[in-house]
Amino acid sequence: xxxxxxxxxxxxxxxxxxxxxxxxxxxxxxxxxxxxxxxxxxxxxxxxxxxxxxxxxxxxxxxxxxxxxxxxxxxxxxxxxxxxxxxxxxxxxxxxxxxxxxxxxxxxxxxxxxxxxxxxxxxxxxxxxxxxxxxxxxxxxxxxxxxxxxxxxxxxxxxxxxxxxxxxxxxxxxxxxxx
Amino acid sequence: xxxxxxxxxxxxxxxxxxxxxxxxxxxxxxxxxxxxxxxxxxxxxxxxxxxxxxxxxxxxxxxxxxxxxxxxxxxxxxxxxxxxxxxxxxxxxxxxxxxxxxxxxxxxxxxxxxxxxxxxxxxxxxxxxxxxxxxxxxxxxxxxxxxxxxxxxxxxxxxxxxxxxxxxxxxxxxxxxxxxxxxxxxxxxxxxxxxxxxxxxxxxxxxxxxxxxxxxxxxxxxxxxxxxxxxxxxxxxxxxxxxxxxxxxxxxxxxxxxxxxxxxxxxxxxxxxxxxxxxxxxxxxxxxxxxxxxxxxxxxxxxxxxxxxxxxxxxxxxxxxxxxxxxxxxxxxxxxxxxxxxxxxxxxxxxxxxxxxxxxxxxxxxxxxxxxxxxxxxxxxxxxxxxxxxxxxxxxxxxxxxxxxxxxxxxxxxxxxxxxxxxxxxxxxxxxxxxxxxxxxxxxxxxxxxxxxxxxxxxxxxxxxxxxxxxxxxxxxxxxxxxxxxxxxxxxxxxxxxxxxxxxx
Numbered sequence: 001x002x003x004x005x006x007x008x009x010x011x012x013x014x015x016x017x018x019x020x021x022x023x024x025x026x027x028x029x030x031x032x033x034x035x036x037x038x039x040x041x042x043x044x045x046x047x048x049x050x051x052x053x054x055x056x057x058x059x060x061x062x063x064x065x066x067x068x069x070x071x072x073x074x075x076x077x078x079x080x081x082x083x084x085x086x087x088x089x090x091x092x093x094x095x096x097x098x099x100x101x102x103x104x105x106x107x108x109x110x111x112x113x114x115x116x117x118x119x120x121x122x123x124x125x126x127x128x129x130x131x132x133x134x135x136x137x138x139x140x141x142x143x144x145x146x147x148x149x150x151x152x153x154x155x156x157x158x159x160x161x162x163x164x165x166x167x168x169x170x171x172x173x174x175x176x177x178x179x
Numbered sequence: 180x181x182x183x184x185x186x187x188x189x190x191x192x193x194x195x196x197x198x199x200x201x202x203x204x205x206x207x208x209x210x211x212x213x214x215x216x217x218x219x220x221x222x223x224x225x226x227x228x229x230x231x232x233x234x235x236x237x238x239x240x241x242x243x244x245x246x247x248x249x250x251x252x253x254x255x256x257x258x259x260x261x262x263x264x265x266x267x268x269x270x271x272x273x274x275x276x277x278x279x280x281x282x283x284x285x286x287x288x289x290x291x292x293x294x295x296x297x298x299x300x301x302x303x304x305x306x307x308x309x310x311x312x313x314x315x316x317x318x319x320x321x322x323x324x325x326x327x328x329x330x331x332x333x334x335x336x337x338x339x340x341x342x343x344x345x346x347x348x349x350x351x352x353x354x355x356x357x358x359x360x361x362x363x364x365x366x367x368x369x370x371x372x373x374x375x376x377x378x379x380x381x382x383x384x385x386x387x388x389x390x391x392x393x394x395x396x397x398x399x400x401x402x403x404x405x406x407x408x409x410x411x412x413x414x415x416x417x418x419x420x421x422x423x424x425x426x427x428x429x430x431x432x433x434x435x436x437x438x439x440x441x442x443x444x445x446x447x448x449x450x451x452x453x454x455x456x457x458x459x460x461x462x463x464x465x466x467x468x469x470x471x472x473x474x475x476x477x478x479x480x481x482x483x484x485x486x487x488x489x490x491x492x493x494x495x496x497x498x499x500x501x502x503x504x505x506x507x508x509x510x511x512x513x514x515x516x517x518x519x520x521x522x523x524x525x526x527x528x529x530x531x532x533x534x535x536x537x538x539x540x541x542x543x544x545x546x547x548x549x550x551x552x553x554x555x556x557x558x559x560x561x562x563x564x565x566x567x568x569x570x571x572x573x574x575x576x577x578x579x580x581x582x583x584x585x586x587x588x589x590x591x592x593x594x595x596x597x598x599x600x601x602x603x604x605x606x607x608x609x610x611x612x613x614x615x616x617x618x619x620x621x622x623x624x625x626x627x628x629x630x631x632x633x634x635x636x637x638x639x640x641x642x643x644x645x646x647x648x649x650x651x652x653x654x655x656x657x658x659x660x661x662x663x664x665x666x667x668x669x670x671x672x673x674x675x676x677x678x679x680x681x682x683x684x
């Protein structure tokens with residue numbers, strides 16, 4: 001009887017020590033689930049999900065605080081990918097309508113007063129300029145989040161669709177072509 | 180044993196259409212339009228500006244980066260500008276072009292196509308050959324337009340034992356390689372020697388198809404006359420024998436691995452026209468400013484193979500060949516299997532334009548609609564890349580592009596269209612593969628962009644955080660300094676008070 005208790009107590013102590021050691025030794029920095037969710041999000045950092053960027057939204061999903069249907073630019077494709085990753089049900093997009101085509105912001109440079117408000121609003125540092133000097137958008141870095149539109153005091157920023165060129169064109173699907 | 184393609188299909192090549200008349204040069208036209216992107220890789224960068232005078236053969240746009248090719252002025256001309264003009268592209272969109280106005284009296288130059296003794300030419304060092312080919316702006320003239328100097332470079336870094344010169348016209352209706360080999364075999368053989376020297380290849384094979392008996396007989400004669408080490412390989416005509424990987428398999432029996440390059444199996448394939456251009460560039464220092472174009476099809480007055488300056492509008496070629504017939508209804512650049520429909524005849528001749536096909540309603544049989552796949556397996560039987568076309572089709576229709584690419588080797592599809600031709604349900608299979616490849620590339624680009632955006636976002640967040648920390652730190656220090664000063668002042672005041680108290684005592 002005494003021996004049995006002793007043996008089990010010993011096993012418990014060894015196993016506990018081992019688990020404690022492993023937990024310390026192989027600790028994972030950050031939240032791997034949030035990382036994987038973040039990898040699926042389109043990184044527009046637009047805030048339409050009501051979080052301050054893609055990463056905070058990914059963390060909220062990982063914590064189970066929100067539904068997976070808030071990403072407007074990602075649309076249904078991202079919802080399906082998230083549903084597959086997290087083994088949740090596919091739900092329709094929270095916002096009505098279809099995701100807009102890719103856009104970029106363009107500053108009407110003759111109207112820009114150089115207030116730097118759009119520079120501070122841009123989540124990906126895609127606007128160049130300084131106080132009292134003209135600003136301009138780096139088109140390749142712009143994610144089309146529209147966050148620079150509200151702060152502009154003279155409304156000189158336009159959203160334009162990315163033009164189709166020989167470089168970004170590709171063949172359409174045959175059945176969509178005939179439809 | 181005759182090597183031949185076991186898959187693929189037998190098609191009527193219509194080789195007798197455009198081969199009745201000799202090759203003729205299209206007269207210089209007043210305006211030449213040269214797209215900056217005439218090759219695979221980075222577009223060329225103009226080195227001349229509006230109003231500049233240029234002479235024939237002068238570099239007008241240089242290669243930018245390693246995988247790129249330069250452009251040269253086809254005639255003496257004045258640069259009108261750099262403009263967006265229609266280019267030969269399936270989208271029908273415009274691209275940046277250099278527009279030249281030919282000077283009055285500008286001509287092809289006096290030198291005509293000469294007869295060459297391939298054994299008599301001096302052969303420079305491999306690196307010099309490669310450099311001259313690069314300076315001449317030569318790209319693969321079979322239609323793929325991959326810069327030839329880059330291909331030579333990759334053949335130099337790995338051993339090549341078989342150099343294959345592709346004299347099979349790649350598709351039905353195209354006859355430019357046949358006419359080149361009939362009229363200028365010496366130039367092609369001379370180019371073979373130069374390419375073989377640059378790659379240090381053990382043997383050189385000239386591959387042609389047996390549906391042009393006159394060309395085969397002529398080549399046999401020329402090769403015997405000059406005792407050339409080039410071996411002539413006459414293949415039974417079967418589509419797509421002229422495709423690079425398939426040709427290597429036929430000639431060497433080796434299969435280029437999935438996503439691999441011909442050098443991986445010790446082979447290199449160059450088009451016959453490319454070989455002739457290499458000869459022109461290395462021996463005569465003439466850059467690539469013209470090419471052979473086969474103008475054929477039921478809708479053209481006098482089908483023939485013409486030599487045209489780059490930049491000449493297609494409309495000029497059609498006029499030169501007797502114009503369109505009354506029932507002509509469409510233009511195709513390339514052949515009947517893989518060609519691209521052209522929206523207008525304003526499009527200029529480019530380095531990759533091997534053929535213009537003028538169609539009539541009798542030729543197009545697209546009227547039948549698409550019907551469900553009956554899983555007959557014909558497409559798998561004919562697929563020269565040995566893929567599983569119906570599996571790919573169902574994956575693409577279900578949107579599972581990742582699976583199609585990773586497990587079913589979609590990228591190995593050469594888009595030859597054999598599957599379309601045999602499908603009893605008239606499913607445009609190759610169209611689905613083309614779409615899927617483009618969509619995969621687009622998604623890849625979007626992923627790269629998202630990755631960059633994430634990095635910039637994280638960097639910005641970190642910067643804001645750091646600025647906040649630094650501000651707090653500064654405030655704290657200021658506060659501490661202030662508190663210290665206050666304390667010191669208080670202590671001094673206390674000491675003062677104590678002293679005055681002592682004084683009173």
